[in-house]
Amino acid sequence: MAISTINRFISLFDTAFRALPTTVSMADTERLAMLVHHAMESTQRVYHKSGHVFGVCEGMGPLQVLAGLFHDIVYYQLDQGFPQHCRYWLRDVTREVGDTLVLQPIPEDDTALALCAQLFDFAPGQVLPLYGGMNEFLSAVVAARLLQPHVGVADLIAVVACIEATVPFRAPDSQGHTAPQRLARRVYQAYCDRVDGADAQAAQAFADRVVRDAVALTNRDVGSFAEADPGLFLSSTWLLIEESNAPLAVAGMYTVQEYRLGLSRMEGFLRRLDPQHVFHQYQGQPSAQEYLELYAAARNNIGFATDFLGAKIASIAIVEALALCTGTDAPIAMFLGEIRSAYGRPERVEDHLPAVPAKADVNPHLLQAFEKGRTLESNNDLTASPITAFVYRYVGHQGTLDMLALAREMFEGKRTPLAFLQALDRVMVCAIVRGCAQIALSRRAALQTLEQSL
Structure with missing residues (x-):
């Protein structure tokens, strides 16, 4: 029988504390659990929620669990500031300078903040790097x-240190470290500075043990990149797209261009992400064989997701061009139909598209993802991609890549929407025009006129 989310947090804290040489009252444990629970259940979050924390903590040691519980509590740009219950603890840490946060001077007696700054290699007066550890640092504080x-x-x-290790996707420095x-x-x-009587050998043994544990935690944090099923990785990717693109939060309301921009980001x-920088290794953690397997899985998943999103962008570019050729950007549901309806199955554009055979060069796994859908459901988008499946079948894999290149020219203003449509296969485009004309009542006449100019 499942227990409530807040009680799972309480249990994780309590179990971790009981495994350490400390005594923490249940009242204090409850307060800590409530703070983390409140932060992780922010309404703005889709991926970085309590379930992610539970997955990171599973099977970890007590100090790793404490780090895992706290590592994502601050997500400044997503939560639009500090979580309410964390504000008191961060009130004196930074100051706003424009759109940035600058680390304040550290009082001599603030040993907790000084420790965090030392381990993150941050200094007072510096701008905290938004994608280089800012949220992890504030969570650690x-x-x-x-x-x-x-x-x-x-x-x-x-x-x-375990929280610092969860700063993702970092390359070696100029010296190869x-x-x-x-x-x-x-x-x-930090150990030498703070532990009385520490000697170099003990300090090095401590550092090595801590960093091995930290690497195990950070590799778990990005574990979706190692999914054997690319569909599960796509599902995680989709949650991140929805989480980081506020306009997509309301199904049926976001426009064609808002949707395309979310996909494009x-x-x-992913296209720029080096799979070598996803997982880390330190002194045999993980083993050489395990690391190679993690790297191979990350490379496969990144490539698959990049191709998947590229095809989605190429197909939605056709709809964007139709919208711009017949008026302005508009809700995507106006052209493609609703995702779901309380009044029965909604009419959708794919109901009006012809069946087409697949070109010889299609990737069958990609085609299956388009036709059958991502592994997990989404509240704000179809899991299947029927219009992308139609386009991918019609032009094949290389044809989709070529179409994506043309679409990018349109996005950059180097090619008009009409010129983009005219550069594509006319029969395919006209099939989509006619399908959209069945759905988009207010654009039907304009779409029918547009078809004559293609």
Whole structure:
């Protein structure tokens, strides 16, 4: 029988504390759990929610669990500021300068904040990098300030180091040092600075142990990249698209261009992401064979998702061009039909598209994803992609790539929407025009006129 989300948080905190040389009252445990629960259940979040935390913490040691519980509580740009219950703990950490957060001077007696700054290699007066550790750092500050009364200094170093390790997708520096190697040096120094009687050998052994644990946690954090089923990875990717694109939060309301921009941002990110920078390794954690398997899975999933999103963008570009040739940008549901309806099955554009055979060069796994849908349901989009399936079948894999290149010229203003449509296969485009004309009542006449000019 499933227990409530808040009680799962309480249980995780309580179990972690009981495994450490500390005594934490149930009242204090409850307060910590309520703070994390409140942050993770923000209405703006879709992927970075409680379920993600539970997945990260599963099977981890007590210090890793404490880090996992706190590692995503601050997501500044998504939550539009600090979570309400975290504001007190962050009130003196940063100041706003334009659209950035700048780290404030650190008081001499603020050992928790000083530890976080040291392990993240941040200095007072610097702009906290939005995609280079800002949210993880602020999450670590909350964790360190709240946990400091309950755990020893070495354990606090370990928790903050584990949170630092979850800053994702970092390449080696100019000297070839990886993110875990750089973190190990800072953990070593933090231990020497704060643990009485620490010697170099003990400090190095501590740093190595902590960073191995941190790498295990961060690899779990990005574990969706290792999914054996690309459909599951696509589902996680889709949650991130919905989470990071506010206009897509309301099904039926977002426009064609808003939808395309959301897809394009994620496709661009994945296209530029080096699969070597997804998972990390430190001193045999994970083993060489396990690391190679993680890398191969990440490379496969990134390539698959990039192709999937590229085909989606290419097909939706046709709808965008139809909208712009017959008026202005408009809700995507106006051209394609509703995702779902309380009044029965909604009429959709695919109901009016002809069946077409698939070209020889299609990727059967991609075609299946378009036709059968992503593995997990979405509240704000169809899991299947019927118009993309139609286009992909019609022009094949290489034809879809060629169409995407033409679409990008339209997005960049180098090609008019009409010129884009005229550069495509006329029979295919006219089939989509006629299908959309059945759905888009207010554009029907304009679409019929447009068809004559293609």
